[in-house]
Amino acid sequence: MRSRQPFTALAVTVCAGTLLAGCTSDGESKATPGRQQATPHGYVAGAEETAEPQPRLVVADGDTGAVHVLDLITEEVFEVGVAEGVDGISGDGRFAYLTTKGKTMHVIDGGAWTVDHGDHSHYYRAGTRNVGSVEGGRPDGVNSDVAVTAVSFDNGAVNLLDRAKLEKGEITEIAMADAGEHRGTVVPYREHLLMPAAGTVEVRTRSGRPVTRIDEPCPEPRGEAVTRRGVVFGCADGALLVIEDGGEFSGEKIGYPEKTSGDDRAREFSHRPGSTTLAAKAGDRGVWVLDVSARRWELVETGPTVAVNAVGDRAPVLSLTADGTLRAFDPRSGKETARTRLLARPLPESGDVISPTVQVDTSRAYINDPAAKAVYEIDYNDDLRRARTFKLDFTPAYMVETGR
Known part of the structure; x- marks a missing residue:
C-alpha cells in the first residue's frame, strides 16, 4: 500500500x-451544600x-x-x-x-x-x-x-x-x-478520515496514519454525503459507498443505470439530514436521485434546474428552475406532483448570477430570493404551500440551515 x-x-x-x-x-448547576448534583443526560454547558x-x-x-x-x-x-x-x-x-x-x-x-x-x-x-x-x-x-x-x-x-x-x-x-496525491473532499467518519486519493478512497486515522484503501475505484471524485448507511462519494462512473463494520472499512460501487457523460454526472449532493435519499443535478437533463438503501439511481427528467434537494424516502424531490418555479417530483415515477411560482423574477440566462438554494428539514423547505430580499418557507407535504415569507432588509444571496 x-x-x-x-x-x-x-x-x-x-x-x-x-x-x-x-x-x-x-450552564452552571447550583448544588445544595453537602449534596453532589448529578449531570443531566444530554447536558451541554452553555x-x-x-x-x-x-x-x-x-x-x-x-x-x-x-x-x-x-x-x-x-x-x-x-x-x-x-x-x-x-x-x-x-x-x-x-x-x-x-x-x-x-x-x-x-x-x-x-x-x-x-x-x-x-x-x-x-x-x-x-x-x-x-x-x-x-x-x-x-x-x-x-x-x-x-x-x-x-x-x-x-x-x-x-x-x-x-x-x-x-x-x-x-x-x-x-x-x-x-x-x-489527495484530490477531493476529506470526510471524518467513524473515528477515521476518508480521503479521495489515486482514483479511490484512502482510510486514515485522525493523526494521518494510513490504514487501508478501498478496493473499489472512484475516478474523478466530486461531491460527497454522509448518510446513516455510510459515506457516498460521487465518481465519474457512479457513486462509491464506504461503510464501516467492526472496525473494517469497505466500499460498494453504485453505477449509473445508463451511460453518462461528464456533463450529466452528479457533482454535488443535497439531502435532508438523516435521510438516505440524495439529489444532484444531472446537467441539463434534470435531477439524479440516489437511494442509498436500495443502491439505486433514478433520473428525473426535469430539464435544467438551478437548485435541487431530496426530502427523503418516498418523499418529494424538489427542483427550482430559472423561471422562478419550485416543482415537486415523485422520486420513483418521475411524475411532477406539485408546482408553485416562487421567485420575484426569473434568473438571467447568462452573466454572474447567484443562484438561490433549497434547504430542507423534517417538515419544511426554505428558498432564498435575493431579488425580493426574502426567504420563503414551503410546506412540501401540502402541495408546496407557502407557509411563511420572511422579508429582510438585506440581500439573502447565500444561505444554509442549522439546528437540523
Missing part, C-alpha cells in the same frame, strides 16, 4: 469570536436543551458580506459579522462556513444543533457567534464529526480543526496535510 506524507501536528489557536446574540443559559428542533438560517449578503442568523422559531434576525467578498456557503448542522474571493473561510456558529443518538435525539440552542476565519487557500469542502472538522482546499491540502474548541468559540488547527 503506497502512502504519502502524513499529517503534521499543530496546536495553534487562529482566532476566537465573541458571543453576540441569542438565547443561552450559563446551551439550553429543548423539546424540539431549533432551526435557524445563516444568511449572507452578497454585496456587503454582512452575515445574519434568522431564528425560525422566534423569527428574530441577528447580525453576526461580515465576510467581505463572500462567494459561497456550506454547513454541518451547527456551523456555517463562508468562503470568500480572498481565499478566506469564515466560521459562524448558528447557535442551534441536533445530537442524534439513533433511537432518540437531543435539541439545543445557544448564542449565535462569529467564531473567526481560516486562511490557507480556496476551501473546496468542509465536513465534521464530533471530534474534528476537516477543511479541504482546492490545492489538495487539508486542515483539521478541533471540534470541541470550535464549539467553545476557538479555531484551533490540530493537524494539516500536504497536497500530495
Whole structure:
C-alpha cells in the first residue's frame, strides 16, 4: 500500500469570536451544600436543551458580506459579522462556513444543533457567534464529526480543526496535510478520515496514519454525503459507498443505470439530514436521485434546474428552475406532483448570477430570493404551500440551515 506524507501536528489557536446574540443559559448547576448534583443526560454547558428542533438560517449578503442568523422559531434576525467578498456557503448542522474571493473561510456558529443518538435525539440552542476565519487557500469542502472538522482546499491540502474548541468559540488547527496525491473532499467518519486519493478512497486515522484503501475505484471524485448507511462519494462512473463494520472499512460501487457523460454526472449532493435519499443535478437533463438503501439511481427528467434537494424516502424531490418555479417530483415515477411560482423574477440566462438554494428539514423547505430580499418557507407535504415569507432588509444571496 503506497502512502504519502502524513499529517503534521499543530496546536495553534487562529482566532476566537465573541458571543453576540441569542438565547443561552450559563450552564452552571447550583448544588445544595453537602449534596453532589448529578449531570443531566444530554447536558451541554452553555446551551439550553429543548423539546424540539431549533432551526435557524445563516444568511449572507452578497454585496456587503454582512452575515445574519434568522431564528425560525422566534423569527428574530441577528447580525453576526461580515465576510467581505463572500462567494459561497456550506454547513454541518451547527456551523456555517463562508468562503470568500480572498481565499478566506469564515466560521459562524448558528447557535442551534441536533445530537442524534439513533433511537432518540437531543435539541439545543445557544448564542449565535462569529467564531473567526481560516486562511490557507480556496476551501473546496468542509465536513465534521464530533471530534474534528476537516477543511479541504482546492490545492489538495487539508486542515483539521478541533471540534470541541470550535464549539467553545476557538479555531484551533490540530493537524494539516500536504497536497500530495489527495484530490477531493476529506470526510471524518467513524473515528477515521476518508480521503479521495489515486482514483479511490484512502482510510486514515485522525493523526494521518494510513490504514487501508478501498478496493473499489472512484475516478474523478466530486461531491460527497454522509448518510446513516455510510459515506457516498460521487465518481465519474457512479457513486462509491464506504461503510464501516467492526472496525473494517469497505466500499460498494453504485453505477449509473445508463451511460453518462461528464456533463450529466452528479457533482454535488443535497439531502435532508438523516435521510438516505440524495439529489444532484444531472446537467441539463434534470435531477439524479440516489437511494442509498436500495443502491439505486433514478433520473428525473426535469430539464435544467438551478437548485435541487431530496426530502427523503418516498418523499418529494424538489427542483427550482430559472423561471422562478419550485416543482415537486415523485422520486420513483418521475411524475411532477406539485408546482408553485416562487421567485420575484426569473434568473438571467447568462452573466454572474447567484443562484438561490433549497434547504430542507423534517417538515419544511426554505428558498432564498435575493431579488425580493426574502426567504420563503414551503410546506412540501401540502402541495408546496407557502407557509411563511420572511422579508429582510438585506440581500439573502447565500444561505444554509442549522439546528437540523
